[in-house]
Amino acid sequence: SQQGEEDPQALSIQEGENATMNCSYKTSINNLQWYRQNSGRGLVHLILIRSNEREKHSGRLRVTLDTSKKSSSLLITASRAADTASYFCATGGTSYGKLTFGQGTILTVHP
Amino acid sequence: GAVVSQHPSRVICKSGTSVKIECRSLDFQATTMFWYRQFPKQSLMLMATSNEGSKATYEQGVEKDKFLINHASLTLSTLTVTSAHPEDSSFYICSARVVRGGAEETQYFGPGTRLLVL
Numbered sequence: 001s002q003q004g005e006e007d008p009q010a011l012s013i014q015e016g017e018n019a020t021m022n023c024s025y026k027t028s029i030n031n032l033q034w035y036r037q038n039s040g041r042g043l044v045h046l047i048l049i050r051s052n053e054r055e056k057h058s059g060r061l062r063v064t065l066d067t068s069k070k071s072s073s074l075l076i077t078a079s080r081a082a083d084t085a086s087y088f089c090a091t092g093g094t095s096y097g098k099l100t101f102g103q104g105t106i107l108t109v110h111p
Numbered sequence: 112g113a114v115v116s117q118h119p120s121r122v123i124c125k126s127g128t129s130v131k132i133e134c135r136s137l138d139f140q141a142t143t144m145f146w147y148r149q150f151p152k153q154s155l156m157l158m159a160t161s162n163e164g165s166k167a168t169y170e171q172g173v174e175k176d177k178f179l180i181n182h183a184s185l186t187l188s189t190l191t192v193t194s195a196h197p198e199d200s201s202f203y204i205c206s207a208r209v210v211r212g213g214a215e216e217t218q219y220f221g222p223g224t225r226l227l228v229l
Contacts, residue, residue, distance in 0.1 A: 033217060042115075042204055043155075043220040088154060092216070097143050097208045099218060101155045 006089060006102040014110050019076040021105040023089030024069075030092045032065055033099065034074050037086045046074075046087075081111040113139050115207050117221035124195055125229055131191045132224045134205030140185035141207035145218065146178075149202040161188040195228045202226075 006023045013019055023032070031050045035043040049056045049065045049072070056063045062075040076083055086106050090099040114137040124130050134144055142163045147155040159180050160168040167180035177199075179191040192199055202225050206218040 035220075040202070040223070040225070042117075042222040043206075045217050045219065048217055097216065097218075098145070098157065098160065100157070103154045106152075 006087075006105050008105060009103065010106045010108070012108045012110065013079060015079060015081055017079055017109075019079050019083070019107055019109070021074045021087055021089075021107070023072045023074070023102050025072075025089075025091045025100075025102075026070065027091075029067075032063075032072050033090045033092065034061075034063060034072075035088045035090060035101075037088065037104075039085075043088065076107075079107075079109045081109050083107060084109050113207065113209055113219040115205065115219045115221040117205055117224050119224060120222060121225045121227075123227045123229065126196050127194055129191055129193045130195055130226060131189055132203055132205075132226075134188045134190070134207070134221050136186045136207045136219075139207070139209065141188075141209070142185060143208040144182060144188040145206045145208070146180060146188075146190050147204045147206070149204060149223075151202075155204060158190075163188075192226065195226070197228045200226055200228045 029051055031048055033048045034046040036046055037043045047058045047063050049063050060077045065072045086104045088104045089102040116135045118133045122130055144161040146158045148158050149155045157170050158173045161180045161182040163182045163185050169175045182188040202223050204223045206220045208218050210216040
């Protein structure tokens with residue numbers, strides 16, 4: 001079963017706005033990762049945050065992790081139409097190497 | 112960055128036939144690869160973990176005789192859907208595990224294979 005739950009399930013914004021997606025999980029983790037998937041394509045790794053980290057940045061991406069609340073958020077600043085995609089969080093736990101994916105957020109950025 | 116390829120990208124077959132999907136790591140060696148299945152507008156469901164030189168580990172509910180996995184080399188894993196039926200139609204994605212310094216690791220994903228069983 002999928003551990004992660006993401007909200008919102010769908011997000012529609014205008015170009016230039018910020019997009020925030022949230023992910024919650026249930027069990028203890030070693031790390032949490034965010035992936036992006038364009039329609040009908042494979043996944044692209046965006047960012048990994050370890051369980052002992054609280055915030056991480058990569059370009060226009062900002063990820064936070066709150067292990068006490070078992071939640072993470074992905075912020076995309078100054079969004080572009082090309083950011084339109086599905087975004088998934090995935091947790092890496094005690095099963096070495098295995099990832100458990102959230103349900104995903106479908107982001108649509110209107111030009 | 113690490114590149115993973117899948118072949119074929121799309122396949123249509125008749126019910127009852129078997130289909131083989133290849134997953135290759137192009138510029139690195141992967142001792143562990145993973146196979147996922149994804150239905151439209153849904154998330155990825157892990158099917159099995161493919162380990163080079165040993166038997167695959169299947170997730171609960173995944174039939175090992177239905178989905179045969181072979182990881183014969185450090186750059187190639189294959190998934191064979193045996194006696195495919197329409198309910199096996201799905202998007203199949205593989206990934207290869209990469210471990211860097213310390214405990215940081217990630218997975219690089221192939222572009223996926225869309226299977227349609229008529």
